[in-house]
Amino acid sequence: MQMNSLFNKKKSDEAAFMKFVEEHERMWGTEAYKGRPSLKQLLEARVVVFWHPTSEDMYPTATIHKNLEEINEYVTHLVWHTTRTRLPVLRLQAIFVDKTSVRIKGVKVEYERAKS
Numbered sequence: 001m002q003m004n005s006l007f008n009k010k011k012s013d014e015a016a017f018m019k020f021v022e023e024h025e026r027m028w029g030t031e032a033y034k035g036r037p038s039l040k041q042l043l044e045a046r047v048v049v050f051w052h053p054t055s056e057d058m059y060p061t062a063t064i065h066k067n068l069e070e071i072n073e074y075v076t077h078l079v080w081h082t083t084r085t086r087l088p089v090l091r092l093q094a095i096f097v098d099k100t101s102v103r104i105k106g107v108k109v110e111y112e113r114a115k116s
Helices: 003-028 039-044 069-081
Strands: 047-053 061-065 090-097 100-102
Touching: 003 039, 003 047, 003 061, 003 090, 003 100, 039 061, 047 069, 069 090
Parallel strands: none
Antiparallel strands: 047 061, 047 090, 090 100
């Protein structure tokens, strides 16, 4: 891949990230929700996740994380605790690491023999 192409990709990723940040800030304005990161925190965080609510009672939210392991824990929690009658309140909308968009590539479930 050429250097120009890498530079353009990085600019494109940062533009996508900023679009999510701007939409989040416009929707919420000065209102707060539990754990709402400040604009400064969103811009400085290594991992930023945008969440889409599963009901119309709330706007999309954002969270900041030290690493992707915290997202792994959320996905694992979904596998263990989601049922037809107990759906998650939020679903992943976008994940950014260092302002670069990433997606979940796969989930591995491991099995072992049940103890009798």
